[in-house]
Amino acid sequence: MSHPAAPRRPRAIGVLLAGSLALTGCSIDNPFSRDAKVTSTPLPSTAKVPTGQDALAKFYNQTLTWTDCGGPKCAELEVPIDYAKPDGETIKLKVLKTEKRGGGTKAGSILVNPGGPGGSGVEYARYADFIVGTPVRKAYDVVGFDPRGVQDSAPIECVEPPQLDDFLGQDPTPDDAAERQQAVTIATDFGKACAANAGPLLGHVSTVEAAKDMDILRAVVGDAKLNYLGKSYGTYLGATYAGLFPDRVGRMVLDGALAPDLTPEETAIGQARGFDTATRAWAADCVKEGNCPLGTSVDEVMTGLSDLLTKLDKTPATVTGDARVKKLTEGWAAYGIAAAMYDQGMWAQLTDALRKVVASDDGTGLMNLANAYAERDASGAYSGNMMQVIYAVNCLDAPDSPDIATYVEREKKAQEQAQLFGRFLAWSGLTCGHWPITSTNKPAKITAAGSAPIVVVGTTRDPATPYEWAVRLADQLEAGVLVTMDGDGHTAYMRANSCIDNALNDFYTKDKVPADGLRC
Incomplete structure (x- = not known):
C-alpha cells in the first residue's frame, strides 16, 4: 500500500504507508491575505x-x-x-x-x-x-x-484531486502477477506526473x-x-x-x-506491528463494550477485520454523500481503520462505522474516517498536499527497490509479524522504488x-x-x-x-x- 496520512486538532502527523497520518478537523483562514497589515x-x-x-x-x-x-x-x-x-x-x-x-x-x-x-x-x-x-x-x-x-x-502537486482519489483508493494488496504489474504502473505514472508538474524543486x-x-x-x-x-x-x-x-x-x-x-523494510514492518498492536487494543475495547460487530474476542475481531478487507477487495461497499467516491475499496477502508488508531477518542466512531459495513454494506462511516486521514472532505477537496509531497520527501530520503520480488518477500515477512497491516505496509515503498529522481541518500x-x-x-x-x-x-x-x-x-x-x-x-x-x- 503505497500511500500516506494527516492532523486532527493540531497534534502530530504520523508516518504511514510511505506517508503520514494526523487527522485534522481544524479550518483556518488564509494567513497571507493581501489585506493584511x-x-x-x-x-x-x-x-x-x-x-x-x-x-x-x-x-x-x-x-x-x-x-x-x-x-x-x-x-x-x-x-x-x-x-x-x-x-x-x-x-x-x-x-x-x-x-x-x-x-x-x-x-x-x-x-x-x-x-x-x-x-x-x-x-x-x-x-x-x-x-x-x-x-x-x-x-x-x-x-x-x-x-x-x-x-x-x-x-508540490502531482495530480488533480480526481486522480488522487484513484491513487489512494487503489488495490493496496496485489494478489497475483497481473495486479502487481498494475501496481507498478500506477506507482510509475504517479512519479512521472510529479516530475512533469513539480519542476526542479522535486529533487530538492x-x-x-x-x-x-x-x-x-x-x-x-x-x-x-x-x-x-x-x-x-x-x-x-x-x-x-x-x-x-x-x-x-x-x-x-x-x-x-x-x-x-x-531501512524501508524495517519501517514498513515496524509500522505494521505498531498498527496491529494498536488495533488489538481497540479490539479489546470493542469486545469489552459489548455488541462488537466482528467477534467476541480480540482474535475473532482481528480475523473479522482481515476477512472484511478481503471482501472489500473483491466487492467494495457503498458510499453515500461523497461527491466522487461512491465505493469503499479495500484501500480506502485500510486508511479509515488506520485513522482511528491515532487517537483512542476515535475508537467508538470506528466501531460504529464497521457495524454499518457489516450490517448493511454501508461504507460511508469508514470513508469519513479515511477522508480525515487524507485531509479530504466529502466534496472531494483536499485541504493540503500532504498525500502527494510525502512521496517526494520520502523517496529522496530513503529510496526503495524497483524489484517486485522484494515486495513479495517483504509481504511474507510482514505478515508473520503483523496479521492485519503486514500486507498493506509491505507494499508501501513501491512508489519510491519507481521514483523518477535518483537519490543516493541512505x-x-x-x-x-x-x-x-x-x-x-x-x-x-x-x-x-x-x-x-x-x-x-x-x-x-x-x-x-x-x-x-x-x-x-x-x-x-x-x-x-x-x-x-x-x-x-x-x-x-x-x-x-x-x-x-x-x-x-
Missing part, C-alpha cells in the same frame, strides 16, 4: 552567519517582513532551491509566529513541526495553545513553517535540505540556538538538524520518534555528538512510530534522554498526561532535563 522588524543582532557558510550570507542576513494574520504574524523566508548553488533559483517558505502571552522576559522561540512529511507547520503554530503547555506559551513565541514543497511553500525537498532551511529561520528570528518540538516525522527532521548543527541545538523534544537509520544513525540534551518521547502502543523506535533513537543520540508514556495513540506531549506535560514544560522553561528513563 504589513510591519517590518529589523534583523536581530544575534542572527549571524555561521562559520563556513559565507556563501549563504544573503539568506542568513535577510529581514523578515511580518504581516498581521488574525492574531499571529506571518512572513516569507527566502531559501535556495539547491544549497550547492546558493546563487541559483530560490523559493519562499511561509512562516507563522504566535507570540508569547503574558508578561516576563521572553526565552526565545520554539520552532514546531507536526510531522508528515507534508504537515503544515504554519497551521500547527497557529494553535499554539493546544500544542505546548501554558508555562511554555508564557515564555516563548511559537513559530511554524511549511517546509519546502508543502502547502504554502512552493507546494529532502529532510536534509529542510533542516538547513530551519537553521536559516533560527538565525533570522534571532535565536542563537534552536528550541524545537517535533512530532512523528518531525522527530526525524529534528534529529537531522541536530546531526548537521549539534552546537546549535537548544531545548529539543522529539515526540513519537522515527529512528533515522531505519538511512544512517545520527549521534549529534556535542549537542545539548535531546529529549526523545515514546508511547508504548503508538501505531505509527512504534515505541522501540524511540528507544533506538535515544540510544543513538550521544545526548539522548528517553521519556516513556505507557498508553495508546500517537505521540504524548499535550495529550492529557500530566506527568509527560510537566516534565517537558520544566525542560523548556526551567532547563530541567527529565531523568533518562522517566516513565509516565
Whole structure:
C-alpha cells in the first residue's frame, strides 16, 4: 500500500504507508491575505552567519517582513532551491509566529513541526495553545513553517484531486502477477506526473535540505540556538538538524520518534506491528463494550477485520454523500481503520462505522474516517498536499527497490509479524522504488555528538512510530534522554498526561532535563 496520512486538532502527523497520518478537523483562514497589515522588524543582532557558510550570507542576513494574520504574524523566508548553488533559483517558505502571552522576559522561540512529511507547520503554530503547555506559551513565541514543497511553500502537486482519489483508493494488496504489474504502473505514472508538474524543486525537498532551511529561520528570528518540538516525522527532521548543527541545538523534544537509520523494510514492518498492536487494543475495547460487530474476542475481531478487507477487495461497499467516491475499496477502508488508531477518542466512531459495513454494506462511516486521514472532505477537496509531497520527501530520503520480488518477500515477512497491516505496509515503498529522481541518500544513525540534551518521547502502543523506535533513537543520540508514556495513540506531549506535560514544560522553561528513563 503505497500511500500516506494527516492532523486532527493540531497534534502530530504520523508516518504511514510511505506517508503520514494526523487527522485534522481544524479550518483556518488564509494567513497571507493581501489585506493584511504589513510591519517590518529589523534583523536581530544575534542572527549571524555561521562559520563556513559565507556563501549563504544573503539568506542568513535577510529581514523578515511580518504581516498581521488574525492574531499571529506571518512572513516569507527566502531559501535556495539547491544549497550547492546558493546563487541559483530560490523559493519562499511561509512562516507563522504566535507570540508569547503574558508578561516576563521572553526565552526565545520554539520552532514546531507536526510531522508528515507534508504537515503544515504554519497551521500547527497557529494553535499554539493546544500544542505546548501554558508555562511554555508564557515564555516563548511559537513559530511554524511549511517546509519546502508543502502547502504554502512552493507546494508540490502531482495530480488533480480526481486522480488522487484513484491513487489512494487503489488495490493496496496485489494478489497475483497481473495486479502487481498494475501496481507498478500506477506507482510509475504517479512519479512521472510529479516530475512533469513539480519542476526542479522535486529533487530538492529532502529532510536534509529542510533542516538547513530551519537553521536559516533560527538565525533570522534571532535565536542563537534552536528550541524545537517535533512530532512523528518531525522527530526525524529534528534529529537531522541536530546531526548537521549539534552546537546549535537548544531545548529539543522529539515526540513519537522515527529512528533515522531505519531501512524501508524495517519501517514498513515496524509500522505494521505498531498498527496491529494498536488495533488489538481497540479490539479489546470493542469486545469489552459489548455488541462488537466482528467477534467476541480480540482474535475473532482481528480475523473479522482481515476477512472484511478481503471482501472489500473483491466487492467494495457503498458510499453515500461523497461527491466522487461512491465505493469503499479495500484501500480506502485500510486508511479509515488506520485513522482511528491515532487517537483512542476515535475508537467508538470506528466501531460504529464497521457495524454499518457489516450490517448493511454501508461504507460511508469508514470513508469519513479515511477522508480525515487524507485531509479530504466529502466534496472531494483536499485541504493540503500532504498525500502527494510525502512521496517526494520520502523517496529522496530513503529510496526503495524497483524489484517486485522484494515486495513479495517483504509481504511474507510482514505478515508473520503483523496479521492485519503486514500486507498493506509491505507494499508501501513501491512508489519510491519507481521514483523518477535518483537519490543516493541512505538511512544512517545520527549521534549529534556535542549537542545539548535531546529529549526523545515514546508511547508504548503508538501505531505509527512504534515505541522501540524511540528507544533506538535515544540510544543513538550521544545526548539522548528517553521519556516513556505507557498508553495508546500517537505521540504524548499535550495529550492529557500530566506527568509527560510537566516534565517537558520544566525542560523548556526551567532547563530541567527529565531523568533518562522517566516513565509516565
